[in-house]
Amino acid sequence: MNPRTFLPVALLYAASAAAEPVDFSHDVLPILKNRCIECHADRTYEGGVSFDTRETLLGSKVVVPGRAGESELISRVSSDDPDMRMPPEGDPLSEAEVAVLRRWIDQQLPWEPGLSFKASAYEAPLKPRRPTLPEPQGNRNNPVDRIIDAYYTTHGVEPPKGIDDAAFLRRVSLDLVGLLPDSGELDAFLGDPSPDKREQLVRRLLDDRRGYADHWLTFWNDLLRNDYEGTGYIDGGRKQITGWLYRALVDNRPYNSFVSGLLSPTEESEGFIRGIKWRGNVNASQTPELQFAQTTSQVFLGINMKCASCHDSFIDNWKLADAYGLAAITAEQPLEIYRCDKPTGDFAEAAFVFPELGKIDSSLPREERLQQYASLMTHSENGRFARTIVNRLWHRLMGRGIVEPVDMMQNEPWSEDLIDYLAVHLIDHGHDLKKTLELIVTSEAYQSECAVGDKPQEGVEFVFRGPTPKRMTAEQFMDAVWLLTGTTPEKPAARIALVEDWPVVVRASRVNADALLRTLGRVSREQVVTTRPAELDMLQALQLSNGEMLADLLSRGAKSLCEQHPDCSADQATQWLYRRALSRAPTADELATTRSIAGEPMTSQGVADLLWAVFMLPEFQLIR
Numbered sequence: 001m002n003p004r005t006f007l008p009v010a011l012l013y014a015a016s017a018a019a020e021p022v023d024f025s026h027d028v029l030p031i032l033k034n035r036c037i038e039c040h041a042d043r044t045y046e047g048g049v050s051f052d053t054r055e056t057l058l059g060s061k062v063v064v065p066g067r068a069g070e071s072e073l074i075s076r077v078s079s080d081d082p083d084m085r086m087p088p089e090g091d092p093l094s095e096a097e098v099a100v101l102r103r104w105i106d107q108q109l110p111w112e113p114g115l116s117f118k119a120s121a122y123e124a125p126l127k128p129r130r131p132t133l134p135e136p137q138g139n140r141n142n143p144v145d146r147i148i149d150a151y152y153t154t155h156g157v158e159p160p161k162g163i164d165d166a167a168f169l170r171r172v173s174l175d176l177v178g179l180l181p182d183s184g185e186l187d188a189f190l191g192d193p194s195p196d197k198r199e200q201l202v203r204r205l206l207d208d209r210r211g212y213a214d215h216w217l218t219f220w221n222d223l224l225r226n227d228y229e230g231t232g233y234i235d236g237g238r239k240q241i242t243g244w245l246y247r248a249l250v251d252n253r254p255y256n257s258f259v260s261g262l263l264s265p266t267e268e269s270e271g272f273i274r275g276i277k278w279r280g281n282v283n284a285s286q287t288p289e290l291q292f293a294q295t296t297s298q299v300f301l302g303i304n305m306k307c308a309s310c311h312d313s314f315i316d317n318w319k320l321a322d323a324y325g326l327a328a329i330t331a332e333q334p335l336e337i338y339r340c341d342k343p344t345g346d347f348a349e350a351a352f353v354f355p356e357l358g359k360i361d362s363s364l365p366r367e368e369r370l371q372q373y374a375s376l377m378t379h380s381e382n383g384r385f386a387r388t389i390v391n392r393l394w395h396r397l398m399g400r401g402i403v404e405p406v407d408m409m410q411n412e413p414w415s416e417d418l419i420d421y422l423a424v425h426l427i428d429h430g431h432d433l434k435k436t437l438e439l440i441v442t443s444e445a446y447q448s449e450c451a452v453g454d455k456p457q458e459g460v461e462f463v464f465r466g467p468t469p470k471r472m473t474a475e476q477f478m479d480a481v482w483l484l485t486g487t488t489p490e491k492p493a494a495r496i497a498l499v500e501d502w503p504v505v506v507r508a509s510r511v512n513a514d515a516l517l518r519t520l521g522r523v524s525r526e527q528v529v530t531t532r533p534a535e536l537d538m539l540q541a542l543q544l545s546n547g548e549m550l551a552d553l554l555s556r557g558a559k560s561l562c563e564q565h566p567d568c569s570a571d572q573a574t575q576w577l578y579r580r581a582l583s584r585a586p587t588a589d590e591l592a593t594t595r596s597i598a599g600e601p602m603t604s605q606g607v608a609d610l611l612w613a614v615f616m617l618p619e620f621q622l623i624r
Contacts, residue, residue: 041117128383178215237277284338285309293326302409325351399468474520485557558607
């Protein structure tokens with residue numbers, strides 16, 4: 001039987017209501033804020049119903065995700081019985097408001113990540129803090145381990161076991177340069193008796209300027225919403241920064257200089273702060289000036305300013321004036337403040353969100369205001385700036401941030417000492433991001449077995465127990481498939497002239513998003529994307545199970561492999577594929593299974609099925 005004919009039962013489930021996607025922040029949140037939380041949040045829970053978080057609301061049993069008609073919340077807010085209707089006082093909800101709540105529930109109750117109506121006693125510090133390192137335990141002298149070992153002791157956690165050399169090689173290669181190690185690298189690393197061979201490997205990977213740049217280009221394209229085609233490029237309402245960005249990565253430009261070059265840009269790097277000029281009429285909160293406020297504060301400070309771009313935020317303490325103060329920094333003309341898309345008659349004054357670090361002079365020309373903004377953003381006393389990026393790097397390497405969500409840096413970290421140490425370490429080392437990466441991946445904490453089956457729950461204190469398994473990104477998956485099947489495209493979308501003797505090597509980070517890349521998780525970069533979904537959705541699973549584009553790649557790759565190695569046996573092919581894809585040899589049972597898939601002698605179709613079977617393994621798709 002062709003293994004690709006099997007579909008998981010979950011893929012047969014019907015999709016949720018096909019209505020226009022509800023906007024939680026703009027449509028639902030005002031209703032909850034104005035009509036629900038006074039009686040049902042922040043330690044006041046009438047009738048045992050809590051709107052503190054999505055999880056507490058679900059626990060209150062008044063909503064059934066995907067089935068508004070069966071949800072008590074809807075029956076209550078739409079009731080004509082004064083003893084049943086909610087809210088019990090004031091006007092009832094309008095038909096339009098009830099319709100919004102119906103759509104919200106039918107669409108599985110989307111929620112703003114990290115939003116809680118329960119007041120927090122934690123206040124995130126602004127200035128850098130240099131924690132005192134605990135004494136090392138044994139020979140675990142890496143500062144990350146010294147902090148985490150003390151954390152484990154305090155929380156009664158048994159430190160996880162370390163991973164073997166093969167697992168480390170695969171994990172760190174994918175994390176630092178985005179590629180699977182080849183068989184020669186595996187043999188050399190396993191055979192190296194040097195006690196510091198892991199540290200040497202990390203240094204070699206980080207010194208691979210091209211591999212590093214090709215891999216981390218994806219991370220920064222998502223953050224800076226840079227792409228090679230799409231909305232705004234045809235009519236000039238958007239501008240690439242690819243050449244500037246790629247050279248900054250190749251040269252390992254210090255992070256403070258990197259950000260300054262984006263906020264106070266040259267013609268080549270101005271695309272990020274220009275944003276997108278949308279066609280037609282747009283909401284006032286989507287003008288290029290407000291986009292500037294939202295994206296720069298989100299990316300570099302971990303602030304969600306989107307809600308505050310319409311009105312004072314329901315999510316945190318940011319005000320409409322804060323968003324417009326940032327927007328006015330880049331405005332070419334006086335910027336009138338709009339509240340909920342209605343003009344107020346007031347005009348914004350340029351201002352930084354942390355005025356204690358300094359002020360923006362509104363009387364200066366735009367270019368000089370941007371220079372002031374860049375200086376304040378990268379100010380030595382702006383610890384929030386350094387904490388935000390080291391938290392993003394920790395999230396990318398370890399599967400979960402020290403602060404979660406990564407765009408709500410006012411939330412309490414699970415270890416203040418760890419995030420503060422990483423931040424001052426970055427500053428001490430000249431804002432060299434590679435030094436931060438090196439510090440983390442050379443720690444025993446990074447080199448530990450993944451913590452599985454310990455999914456964090458809202459309202460329950462998170463306890464760090466080790467790294468979390470990560471899905472390959474769409475780009476990592478495609479790079480691996482291309483390399484193993486010999487189907488790498490000939491031309492990249494992003495042509496970047498850097499070093500003349502560098503041959504053209506196409507990586508998935510530098511090609512346009514086709515249907516396969518999109519369904520594997522390549523995001524639309526019309527908005528800032530700081531994290532991609534951690535789990536496979538139905539569309540992605542369908543594409544992997546029997547999508548034509550992947551099937552065509554495997555068929556072409558299988559045919560090429562058979563032509564190049566006509567005398568290769570199924571066992572030889574499996575040995576090569578497992579070592580290359582999984583960094584290990586197959587077991588006897590796996591060899592027996594793959595013989596039946598590939599055939600004896602092997603056929604082109606059999607090899608395609610063998611490739612598919614290995615690529616579908618969680619062991620292949622997960623970085624763990």
